[in-house]
Amino acid sequence: MSFAFSFLFPWLLALLMIQCVAVKVKKPPHGWRLTTILAIISGIIAFLPVRGLPLARWLIGIQANFSFPLIAVVFNKAWEHASGSRLLDRQASMASWVFGLFSGLVLYPMALGLGGFDPYAFGWGFSWLFVSLAILTIALLLIKNRFAAVLMACILGYDLNLLESQNLWDYVVDPFFVLFSFAALSTWLIRRMGKPLSD
Amino acid sequence: MSRRAVRIAIVITLLLYAVPGWRWLCSLNQDPPTFRLNQSFDPIDQGLPRMTQEFMSGDHGAGTVHVASICEMADGRLAASWYGGTREGARDTAIYLAVRNPGMPGSWSAPREVVNRDSASRELRRYVKKLGNPLIFTDSRNRLWLIYVTIAVGGWSGSSLNLKVSDDGGRSWTPSTRLTLSPFLNVSELVRNNPLQMSDGSLAVPIYHEFLGKFSEILWVREEDGAFSVRKTRIAGGRSFIQPSIIVRDPHRAAAFFRSCSDERAVGMATTQDAGATWSEPQHLDLPNPDAAVNALPLSGGRILLAFNESLRGRENLQLALSSDNGATWQRIARIEEDKGAEFSYPYMMQDSHGRIHLVYTWHRRRIKHVVFDEGWINLKLQGASG
Numbered sequence: 001m002s003f004a005f006s007f008l009f010p011w012l013l014a015l016l017m018i019q020c021v022a023v024k025v026k027k028p029p030h031g032w033r034l035t036t037i038l039a040i041i042s043g044i045i046a047f048l049p050v051r052g053l054p055l056a057r058w059l060i061g062i063q064a065n066f067s068f069p070l071i072a073v074v075f076n077k078a079w080e081h082a083s084g085s086r087l088l089d090r091q092a093s094m095a096s097w098v099f100g101l102f103s104g105l106v107l108y109p110m111a112l113g114l115g116g117f118d119p120y121a122f123g124w125g126f127s128w129l130f131v132s133l134a135i136l137t138i139a140l141l142l143i144k145n146r147f148a149a150v151l152m153a154c155i156l157g158y159d160l161n162l163l164e165s166q167n168l169w170d171y172v173v174d175p176f177f178v179l180f181s182f183a184a185l186s187t188w189l190i191r192r193m194g195k196p197l198s199d
Numbered sequence: 200m201s202r203r204a205v206r207i208a209i210v211i212t213l214l215l216y217a218v219p220g221w222r223w224l225c226s227l228n229q230d231p232p233t234f235r236l237n238q239s240f241d242p243i244d245q246g247l248p249r250m251t252q253e254f255m256s257g258d259h260g261a262g263t264v265h266v267a268s269i270c271e272m273a274d275g276r277l278a279a280s281w282y283g284g285t286r287e288g289a290r291d292t293a294i295y296l297a298v299r300n301p302g303m304p305g306s307w308s309a310p311r312e313v314v315n316r317d318s319a320s321r322e323l324r325r326y327v328k329k330l331g332n333p334l335i336f337t338d339s340r341n342r343l344w345l346i347y348v349t350i351a352v353g354g355w356s357g358s359s360l361n362l363k364v365s366d367d368g369g370r371s372w373t374p375s376t377r378l379t380l381s382p383f384l385n386v387s388e389l390v391r392n393n394p395l396q397m398s399d400g401s402l403a404v405p406i407y408h409e410f411l412g413k414f415s416e417i418l419w420v421r422e423e424d425g426a427f428s429v430r431k432t433r434i435a436g437g438r439s440f441i442q443p444s445i446i447v448r449d450p451h452r453a454a455a456f457f458r459s460c461s462d463e464r465a466v467g468m469a470t471t472q473d474a475g476a477t478w479s480e481p482q483h484l485d486l487p488n489p490d491a492a493v494n495a496l497p498l499s500g501g502r503i504l505l506a507f508n509e510s511l512r513g514r515e516n517l518q519l520a521l522s523s524d525n526g527a528t529w530q531r532i533a534r535i536e537e538d539k540g541a542e543f544s545y546p547y548m549m550q551d552s553h554g555r556i557h558l559v560y561t562w563h564r565r566r567i568k569h570v571v572f573d574e575g576w577i578n579l580k581l582q583g584a585s586g
Contacts, residue, residue: 003324053326061326061351063384064377111382113412116436120382124430126223134216141208144200148208155215165379166429168219175383 005162007046009066010056012074014042019081028081035082065163065170069096070177072150092146093184099136099147100181103173123167130155130168232397233450233474235339237497240554248575255279255297255307255559256567263287264295265544266332266391267559267567271551272368273341275301279559280313280335280345281567288354290316294333294347296369299569307569313372314363319349322375323361326351331358334390338422339400343369346378346390346404356410358389360418362427373425380418380431386410390418391492392444393549395453395475403475405455406431407441413460415443417475434478440467446497450474454526456495456505457481459488464511466493468526486520486529487511496548496556498574505529506546506558517543517560521581532580535570536562 018038022029029038046056053061073096076088088096111120122129133151140148154171157163163170200208256264267281277299284292293315299307312318313333320327331348338344343365348358361375380388387410394404401421408414415434420427434443440457447453451474457467465483486507491514493507502523509518509531516537520529535558536543546560555573562568 053320053324057325060324064325065379065385107382112410113408113414113436113438116433118433118436121430121432123382125226126219130216130219134212137212138209141205141212144205148212152208152212152215155212159215159218163379164377165385167379167382169382170379173382 002162002164006060007056009071010059011042011046012078014045015039016074016078030084065165067174067177068154068157068171069150070174088146095145095147097181097185100177101185104178107169120169123169232399234447234453235396235398248579250572250576252570254566255569256310258565263564264567265561268334268547269549269557269559270336278335278369280333282330282333288329290329292330294330319375323377332389332391336394339396342366348389357386359385360388360390376427378429391442395445405443405445409441413438413441415440435481440481442492444493444495446495446503456493458492460490464488489513492545494546494548506548514542514544515539530584532584
């Protein structure tokens with residue numbers, strides 16, 4: 001299962017990149033017919049064999065476990081290009097950025113050797129990490145934040161072993177998602193600070 | 200979203216978390232695994248203490264061989280593995296396997312490639328730039344396991360671990376399985392020293408991480424119906440102690456000896472009282488270490504044998520030391536190698552079912568040497584050292 005699933009992120013990324021190029025050349029990729037054609041082209045690119053390996057698997061050689069929130073961010077953007085609407089609204093995007101940055105700060109410094117405590121160890125089996133994520137998901141559901149659906153996808157993916165990793169952390173965060181969250185939050189903060197205060 | 204939809208989503212969330220929660224509840228009924236002690240020996244050489252030496256690999260000339268490990272198979276044959284190529288980290292590096300029939304001097308088979316860059320890339324279905332450290336061992340079902348390093352980007356800090364198993368003494372192998380052990384691009388996990396058998400049939404493999412931090416860990420592997428489940432716990436954090444070599448004292452107690460990569464150039468040691476779940480803070484021993492691999496072996500009477508480079512800077516010698524007081528003090532018993540400017544490194548020891556101790560190590564980076572001795576020889580050397 002994880003082998004087939006590994007093509008999802010590279011395929012979505014290829015689709016998003018083509019859509020972005022279309023936007024740049026002033027040909028907005030709206031409409032489902034055009035999106036279907038672009039999706040097929042993206043699929044061909046993802047499966048394109050290069051020196052015996054599909055192009056998607058070259059990306060997997062660098063990072064085999066793209067987190068579900070990152071997949072959701074890319075899917076959301078591709079969906080927005082295709083339909084003009086957003087699956088992750090403003091609140092959900094903000095929740096995902098804060099979640100990405102916070103998870104990255106909790107996980108990476110200690111998992112890479114800062115101190116003797118390793119938070120990554122709590123992702124191998126049921127632990128406080130699972131309880132915390134369940135509580136967060138329910139809290140987000142109660143305030144009707146759509147990022148809850150992404151967190152539900154994380155635990156569903158974990159139960160179904162969709163990623164190569166057996167650790168729940170890899171389903172909820174990855175270095176690229178943390179970088180994206182940091183960049184998005186920083187941009188938002190800079191823009192907000194640049195805006196004049198309203199009465 | 201309606202209130203009904205929210206309620207349904209909450210129920211689904213709870214059900215999704217109930218799956219790992221149920222597995223956890225079921226595991227509460229099981230006792231945590233303990234170390235399985237080595238089987239008793241069946242000595243066949245009751246005569247004089249003996250020590251023999253041989254090379255198990257041909258001379259690589261301008262090339263390099265490194266990081267050997269050895270194990271005994273169910274039929275009494277020995278299997279050894281190492282990596283070799285034009286130089287360390289070269290793209291033509293491959294993992295080699297050689298097999299030796301029991302009791303026949305000089306009968307190591309010609310080394311053959313088990314994995315190379317192309318086969319690893321094909322089996323893992325991703326780009327592999329080069330190969331590194333292999334570790335060969337047998338499990339409780341007498342199958343051969345090979346854990347080895349692959350690198351896609353960068354140097355050793357870009358290492359990931361992979362696993363292969365053989366049911367037929369190394370003639371054929373399962374395709375490689377990638378083990379995801381690090382949250383940061385799954386890099387910087389390496390393997391070196393002897394694995395431990397656990398009471399529940401799982402394995403505890405000492406591994407280490409070297410990226411921003413340099414520290415030792417244990418990889419816990421269990422195989423069920425051909426699928427491997429893994430988890431990892433840390434022995435110590437920081438930037439000082441890597442390449443743990445663990446010896447078991449009883450089902451709960453063990454000691455780990457470390458290569459030191461700190462400025463304090465001395466072998467490190469830590470202990471566990473709960474079968475590897477937690478470890479004491481590593482301490483430096485009164486044994487020098489030039490940032491080089493060490494290897495420990497438990498002997499009869501609670502003694503510990505350690506192979507190491509007796510130097511603060513180079514790997515120009517290979518020394519054996521013995522401790523009879525759980526590692527507190529050490530007595531040098533034999534210098535296996537010494538040659539100025541040469542390299543004798545990465546020792547790996549194993550005691551076979553007849554009590555013979557097999558030591559393999561890198562010899563001048565050109566060959567893998569195999570030294571065999573028994574506890575009688577150690578006792579003889581100990582008497583000499585004491586006298």
